[in-house]
Amino acid sequence: MIKIAPSILGADFGNLEREIKELEELNIEILHLDMMDGNFVPNITFGPDQIKNLRPKSKMIFDVHMMVQDPDRFIPRIAEAGADIITIHQEATTHLHRSIQLIKSTGVKAGVVLNPATPPETLQYILEDIHMVLLMTVNPGYGGQKFIPVMTEKIAKTREMISSYPIDLQVDGGINDVTAKQCIEAGANILVAGSYVFNGDKKENIRKLLGENER
Numbered sequence: 001m002i003k004i005a006p007s008i009l010g011a012d013f014g015n016l017e018r019e020i021k022e023l024e025e026l027n028i029e030i031l032h033l034d035m036m037d038g039n040f041v042p043n044i045t046f047g048p049d050q051i052k053n054l055r056p057k058s059k060m061i062f063d064v065h066m067m068v069q070d071p072d073r074f075i076p077r078i079a080e081a082g083a084d085i086i087t088i089h090q091e092a093t094t095h096l097h098r099s100i101q102l103i104k105s106t107g108v109k110a111g112v113v114l115n116p117a118t119p120p121e122t123l124q125y126i127l128e129d130i131h132m133v134l135l136m137t138v139n140p141g142y143g144g145q146k147f148i149p150v151m152t153e154k155i156a157k158t159r160e161m162i163s164s165y166p167i168d169l170q171v172d173g174g175i176n177d178v179t180a181k182q183c184i185e186a187g188a189n190i191l192v193a194g195s196y197v198f199n200g201d202k203k204e205n206i207r208k209l210l211g212e213n214e215r
């Protein structure tokens with residue numbers, strides 16, 4: 001089953017509670033929260049305190065995408081703030097296996113994110129430890145960028161690698177009605193979308209993202 005995880009970056013932060021309510025009314029189950037540190041990526045968003053404030057406002061799965069250098073510094077606080085799954089970048093931690101164990105020790109599900117240029121083979125020895133792989137389909141740091149076409153090949157390769165594990169394959173960046181279809185065909189089962197979901201009629205946008213996979 002294909003799921004849409006709207007990225008909070010596309011939301012109107014002045015009306016966040018209303019935006020979240022609308023997503024819940026559309027039966028969206030996963031909220032994608034982009035934490036940026038101004039170091040790993042050239043942009044800053046929010047941290048554990050803001051996630052904690054948001055937690056009582058929603059029952060959705062909080063999927064925290066940490067674009068943070070040395071994520072171990074923040075993992076316990078993000079978990080405590082109410083994350084359900086934490087994804088960390090392979091490129092942002094020296095000891096990926098250790099960082100994954102740290103996430104799991106908090107009782108939260110662990111995911112690993114790969115930048116567009118990072119090959120999927122880097123996941124080979126951690127497949128037993130993770131719940132999700134997130135493939136960036138743009139370079140992280142900003143919403144509203146253009147999908148990198150060669151990423152469909154990487155999605156297919158990654159799907160093959162994880163085929164015997166209960167791992168979700170999520171894609172993030174430049175997802176619209178056209179690229180969503182390409183990603184689903186290649187093997188992705190969770191689509192993160194920011195600008196496409198929040199610009200205009202959310203219900204219609206989500207329907208178009210799901211295409212023939214509509215619930």
Ligand SMILES: O=C(CO)[C@H](O)[C@H](O)COP(=O)(O)O
Binds near residue numbers: 032034065195
């Ligand atoms: O991780 C991200 C950026 O680094 C966001 O999740 C992503 O950009 C979503 O925005 P859009 O759908 O507009 O590309």
Ligand SMILES: [Fe+2]
Binds near residue numbers: 032033172192
């Ligand atoms: Fe993201």
